[in-house]
Each structure stands twice: as C-alpha cells, then as structure tokens.
Amino acid sequence: MTEAYLIRCSALSGFDRLVESLGGDPKEILKRYGLSIHDLTSELKTMRIQDMVILLEQCAQQLSCPDFGLRLGAAQDVTMLGPLGLVLKNSGTPREALHAVRGLMSFHNQSEYWDYHEHKQNVIIQRYENFHDISDTRQYKELALSACYQLCNIIIGPSFEGVRLEFSHAPVASLPVYHQYFKMDVKFNQEQDAIIIQRKYLDQAIHDSNNAIRMIATNYLQNLNTLMAHDIRLQVSTLIQQTLGVQEHTIENIAQLMHMNKRTLQRRLKDNDIVFKELLNDIRMKSACWHLKSSNMDITLLSEMLGYSDVSCFSRAFKKSMNVAPLKWRAYAKDQRSVL
Numbered sequence: 356m357t358e359a360y361l362i363r364c365s366a367l368s369g370f371d372r373l374v375e376s377l378g379g380d381p382k383e384i385l386k387r388y389g390l391s392i393h394d395l396t397s398e399l400k401t402m403r404i405q406d407m408v409i410l411l412e413q414c415a416q417q418l419s420c421p422d423f424g425l426r427l428g429a430a431q432d433v434t435m436l437g438p439l440g441l442v443l444k445n446s447g448t449p450r451e452a453l454h455a456v457r458g459l460m461s462f463h464n465q466s467e468y469w470d471y472h473e474h475k476q477n478v479i480i481q482r483y484e485n486f487h488d489i490s491d492t493r494q495y496k497e498l499a500l501s502a503c504y505q506l507c508n509i510i511i512g513p514s515f516e517g518v519r520l521e522f523s524h525a526p527v528a529s530l531p532v533y534h535q536y537f538k539m540d541v542k543f544n545q546e547q548d549a550i551i552i553q554r555k556y557l558d559q560a561i562h563d564s565n566n567a568i569r570m571i572a573t574n575y576l577q578n579l580n581t582l583m584a585h586d587i588r589l590q591v592s593t594l595i596q597q598t599l600g601v602q603e604h605t606i607e608n609i610a611q612l613m614h615m616n617k618r619t620l621q622r623r624l625k626d627n628d629i630v631f632k633e634l635l636n637d638i639r640m641k642s643a644c645w646h647l648k649s650s651n652m653d654i655t656l657l658s659e660m661l662g663y664s665d666v667s668c669f670s671r672a673f674k675k676s677m678n679v680a681p682l683k684w685r686a687y688a689k690d691q692r693s694v695l
Contacts, residue, residue, distance in 0.1 A: 360466035360589075361401040364394045366498070367410075368435035371395065373427055377418040384414065398437050404466045404495075411494035421528040424494035425536050428501025432509055435502065438572045439463050443510060445569035450557040452510055453480065459576045467499065468593055473554055477518055482548040483596050484642075493524045493649055500548055504537055511556050518552060521545035524649040544650045546660050587623050588634070595638050599662040606631045640676045643669070647685040654681055 371381035371392050385391060388410055394400045415423035433440030439459055446452040456469045468483040482499060500520065508515050517539035526533065526543050533541040594612050598604040609631075610620040624631055639661045646652050646660075658669035673681045 360404040360464075362404050362407055362464040362466065363437060363462075364390060364397055364400045364402050365435045365437055366407065366464065366502075367395050367427070369427055369430040373423070373430065374414065374418065377420055379414070379418050384410070404464075408492050408495045411498060412491050415494050415527070422497075422532050422536075424497035425501045425528070425532070428498045428503075429505060429536055431502045431505055433506060436463050438576050441572040442569055442576065443506065444561075445564045445566065445572070446510075446561055447564055447566065448558050448561060449507075449510055452561070453478075453557075455573065459573070462576045465589065468597065469503075470597070473557075476554050477551050478554050478557060480550045480552065483593075484548070491649060492645065493527050496522065496524060496548060497527070500550065501536060503550055507550065507552060510561055511552075511559065512562065515556065516553070517550060519550075521547065521549045521551070523548050523646065523652070525651050544652045546652075546656065587627055588629055591620075591624070591629075591631070591634060592638060595635055596642075599639070599642075599660065602662055604635065604662050636672070636676065640673065643673055643681065644677070644684070644688075647681060648688040657681075 370385075374381040374384060382392060385394070388402065388406050390400075390402065411424055411427075415421055420426065433444045436443065439455070439462055442455045442459065443452040446455060453469075453471050457471070460467065460469055466484065469480065470483065471478055471480045473479075480503070482496075482503070484496070500522065504517065504520070507517065517537065519540045519542065520533075520537045522541070522543045523545055524543065530541070590613065591609060594609050595604050598608065598612075606620065607617050610617045613620060615623075621631070624634075643657065643661060646657050652660075654669070655666045658666040661669060663669040663672070670681055673684070677684055679687075
C-alpha cells in the first residue's frame with residue numbers, strides 16, 4: 356500500500372512564475388489538482404506527495420523543461436518552509452539549523468527525513484525518502500536537493516562552497532546543466548541523495564539570527580509534530596528506511612529506537628493491522644523498484660543498501676514479490692519509459 360504522505364503546498368513556491376516564464380498557465384495546471392496560486396503561500400495547506408510528484412513530472416514534459424525541478428528549487432528561499440524556515444534563519448549556527456531540520460522536517464514534508472554526520476573535514480547532509488513509488492520521482496527529488504543547496508547558500512552566506520552533490524537516480528538533463536546549478540562535483544546512481552559540505556561551516560555564526568523568534572517557531576512546530584507521534588506506521592516506516600543500509604532494521608532495534616520493548620511495538624502494530632515483516636518487505640520492494648527504474652545503480656550495491664546479506668537473497672526476495680528477476684524488471688521498466 357502507498358502511504359498518504361502530505362507535503363506543504365509552499366514547497367511549490369515560485370511555481371507560478373516559473374511556469375509562466377516557460378509559456379504555461381499556472382492557474383490551469385494547479386486547478387487540475389484542486390489548488391490555487393494562493394495555496395502556494397499558505398502556512399498549512401497541504402497536498403499528497405503522489406500529486407506533487409505527478410505535477411512536477413507533467414510540467415517537465417509538457418513544458419519541455421527537463422530541469423524543471425532544479426529551476427524551481429533554485430528560485431526558492433527559507434520562506435517556502437514557513438515556520439521551519441524561521442527556525443533555520445534564526446538558528447545561531449548551521450549546526451543548530453541542521454539539528455532543527457532533523458527533528459522538525461515532518462511539519463513541512465511527511466515523506467522525507469534529513470540527517471547529517473561528520474566525516475573527517477566534511478559534513479554529509481543526507482536525504483532519506485519514505486515515499487517510494489514506481490512512478491518517476493526524479494523531478495521531485497531534484498527540487499528537494501536544489502532547494503537544499505539554495506538554503507546552504509542563504510544560511511552559510513557568500514563564503515559557502517560545496518564539495519559534492521550525490522543523486523540516487525540517473526540524470527534527467529545534461530551534466531553541464533547540473534554543474535550550472537550546483538557549483539561543485541555532481542554524481543549520480545549513488546546510495547543516497549546527499550550534499551557534502553566542508554565541516555568548517557558548521558559552527559560559524561549565522562548573521563542577523565534572533566533566538567527569541569527561533570524559540571517561538573520551534574515550540575509552534577513541536578506542538579504540531581505531536582500529532583504525528585500517534586502515526587505508528589509512519590514512525591516505523593521512517594526508522595526502517597534509516598536503518599536498512601546499516602543492517603539495523605530488525606523489530607528489536609526499531610523498538611529500542613522508539614524507546615519501547617519489542618512486545619509493546621508488536622501490540623501497537625497489531626492494533627493498527629500492521630505486520631512488521633510485511634511493512635519491511637513493502638518498503639524494500641518499493642525502494643528496489645524505484646532504484647531499478649530511475650537509476651543505473653549496480654544491483655549488488657542496491658542489495659546492500661536495502662539491507663540484504665547478499666545479492667542472491669535480494670534477487671530471490673524480489674522475484675518472490677514481483678514474479679520476475681530484478682534485472683529483467685529494470686529492462687522492462689526502462690523500455691516502458693522510453694516509449695512514453
């Protein structure tokens with residue numbers, strides 16, 4: 356089953372101007388999804404992730420603009436995040452801003468989770484995707500990474516220089532186009548969507564930050580986020596996605612991360628008609644299908660990323676669920692895309 360993840364419509368901030376510049380009618384396009392231009396600046400108006408994915412892909416095709424997601428993200432700033440943008444803009448340092456994104460992103464977008472870790476002289480900012488559908492989500496992902504890059508420029512300031520940007524999918528535009536948007540090395544078919552920046556930026560002061568505003572916005576978002584705490588499927592799905600690649604996706608470990616014992620978690624899942632093994636397999640298969648269709652990632656690397664002990668275990672599990680071997684499914688999916 357595909358989760359009904361929601362995203363704030365402000366994620367489309369600047370959509371009307373971009374579509375008009377490409378000769379399209381933004382009012383007519385938005386109307387198809389029950390939206391208006393006013394909704395793009397609403398603080399609480401949301402839409403389904405599935406609808407945003409389709410909207411972006413259709414715009415890219417119909418307006419003959421393969422870099423549509425990149426363009427839209429490049430034109431955005433912290434205002435598209437609403438109250439979360441206030442938290443980031445008024446954090447004391449980029450480290451504080453990243454910590455806020457880690458804990459509060461679900462207000463803006465229920466389907467993704469951002470985290471970061473330090474490695475030698477760099478900081479790796481990773482984007483985790485809870486929503487996996489076999490439809491083409493590359494424009495949606497490129498919008499997210501493009502917007503993140505712009506936020507780094509805004510929060511860190513004119514001294515910012517990225518080290519590398521990594522996409523988990525194959526490119527939809529020519530390589531020079533990506534280098535035009537991201538003034539750094541860009542790689543594709545990677546394990547995770549990520550932006551790598553220099554560690555030295557983490558503890559630099561953010562100019563004109565206001566701690567009082569940050570606290571007010573943070574409290575407001577934390578109160579809203581308590582609503583998500585009751586969604587056990589969303590909580591467990593998020594943790595499975597984050598722990599697959601490091602082989603820590605067992606129900607015992609997920610329960611520990613949720614500060615409860617295994618039996619309590621099993622009972623809560625049962626109360627919501629959820630079977631952990633079925634949820635785990637569903638997440639793995641949706642993720643596998645997306646990567647097989649949208650990237651050229653090596654199947655051995657994909658099996659490791661999905662938490663399988665070896666590629667043969669992954670192949671057997673995939674064939675059992677999809678009735679076809681992974682490489683044959685990839686070939687068929689890409690043939691279908693080339694026809695469209």
